[in-house]
Amino acid sequence: MIQIDLESTVPLEEQLRQAVREAIARGEVLPGQELPSSRQLAADLGIHWNTVARAYRSMRDDGLLVIGRGRGVLVRAREGSPEDPELRERVIAKMRDAVTEARLGGIDLDAIGGIFQRHLESWQEEATS
Amino acid sequence: MNLAFHYLFALAMTCGPLAMLYMHLRTFERAAADLPRFEETRALLCEGLRRLAIVTLLCLAGLMLTITLLRPQQGGAPHGILVVLEMAVFHVLWWPFAVPVLRQADGMVTWRGAGSRTGDGSRAPGHESGGAPSVGDSKVRVAGLTPRRVSDDLSPVARVLPLLVGVVGVGFVGWRLFQVHETQGFVWQAAMFASGGIFVLLGYALWIRMEVRSPQPLVGSGEIARTYQEALEENRRFRVRAIFALEVLFAAVMFVVAFCTIEAAGGRLSGATIGILGGVGGSVIGILGSAMGIVGSVRMQKLRLLREQLSETS
Numbered sequence: 001m002i003q004i005d006l007e008s009t010v011p012l013e014e015q016l017r018q019a020v021r022e023a024i025a026r027g028e029v030l031p032g033q034e035l036p037s038s039r040q041l042a043a044d045l046g047i048h049w050n051t052v053a054r055a056y057r058s059m060r061d062d063g064l065l066v067i068g069r070g071r072g073v074l075v076r077a078r079e080g081s082p083e084d085p086e087l088r089e090r091v092i093a094k095m096r097d098a099v100t101e102a103r104l105g106g107i108d109l110d111a112i113g114g115i116f117q118r119h120l121e122s123w124q125e126e127a128t129s
Numbered sequence: 130m131n132l133a134f135h136y137l138f139a140l141a142m143t144c145g146p147l148a149m150l151y152m153h154l155r156t157f158e159r160a161a162a163d164l165p166r167f168e169e170t171r172a173l174l175c176e177g178l179r180r181l182a183i184v185t186l187l188c189l190a191g192l193m194l195t196i197t198l199l200r201p202q203q204g205g206a207p208h209g210i211l212v213v214l215e216m217a218v219f220h221v222l223w224w225p226f227a228v229p230v231l232r233q234a235d236g237m238v239t240w241r242g243a244g245s246r247t248g249d250g251s252r253a254p255g256h257e258s259g260g261a262p263s264v265g266d267s268k269v270r271v272a273g274l275t276p277r278r279v280s281d282d283l284s285p286v287a288r289v290l291p292l293l294v295g296v297v298g299v300g301f302v303g304w305r306l307f308q309v310h311e312t313q314g315f316v317w318q319a320a321m322f323a324s325g326g327i328f329v330l331l332g333y334a335l336w337i338r339m340e341v342r343s344p345q346p347l348v349g350s351g352e353i354a355r356t357y358q359e360a361l362e363e364n365r366r367f368r369v370r371a372i373f374a375l376e377v378l379f380a381a382v383m384f385v386v387a388f389c390t391i392e393a394a395g396g397r398l399s400g401a402t403i404g405i406l407g408g409v410g411g412s413v414i415g416i417l418g419s420a421m422g423i424v425g426s427v428r429m430q431k432l433r434l435l436r437e438q439l440s441e442t443s
Binding site: 001002003004005006020023028029035036041044045046047 | 269270272273274
């Protein structure tokens, strides 16, 4: 299930991208599984279908989705290995950015660690439920 | 006589759509009176229906002018062409104007956005449902990630059988009248009975298209979740029963009215009577289909409100 907030400062397209990416990462949708059409998801969320279509297209360009005429929107099968050094470098870079932003906002290192820990625990809970 | 037939036929074809617009509004008023922002949505719906009524009357005026200019003769090519044109205007050309307005009522009761937003968060004009105002207060939206098809809502039997009943019914009546009026020419007869079938199929396809947007079942526990699931199943059963009823009603009406009329007239039916039968029969089904579509949409909106209550409490 995905959730968007119409009053958030984060653009709707970005919220959608994050929600779908997280759903894939959590295993809520599996590789090869079909997602709702842009019109269906837009109708369910009460937003313009073009916003959903743009989000889908950007995820296709990122290699997360496959969009085929007549086939719908499919989650792309995972390629590569968790041990891929390039993947690890990208993850480390994003974590470094997140920590930098948190420190610039005045959050101390213990609190940052706590945030990460709680987030990991929530994923583990969902994985085991 | 031929001019009178065509004028009468064009008028009969107009009455159906106009009556449908009126029934559409009345059904909306009865079904959606308890939903938020009812007055505002009603005003917008009236505006759309008023524009559609003007389009309908303009179609009639155009037809009347065409009839007067062509002055068809008995059995002549313009005669058959005019009949096809008269039905095409109100059974095919009118629908692209009508569908957005008729679905506007559907969008107003099922779409809960406060206007559409683009990806950068700015408000964009228009929406696929016609810029419907918000009918709810929640700014947090939830949706499932499972795609839906018509097959998710209707069994294969429920989808195919009503269409088959309608097509067989129209085909049988057409064959029967073909035997009686075979001198009128195939174009005239084929157009006459295709009209009812086209109207039914278009209305059916429209309604199915609206009904595909059914709420996604939620995985949850507790009383609200159970209530939601039960309401969802009940709504699905309603749609299936309504589709069956619509198609069976059309076939029954066409069988009984046309058959009795032909038999009472000794097997010789006037062109005007046949035209009125086709126009009225098809229009009645269109009205009923439109009313059922509105009722189905309002039921979906009530399910959406229940789903939001569920997501807020879970």
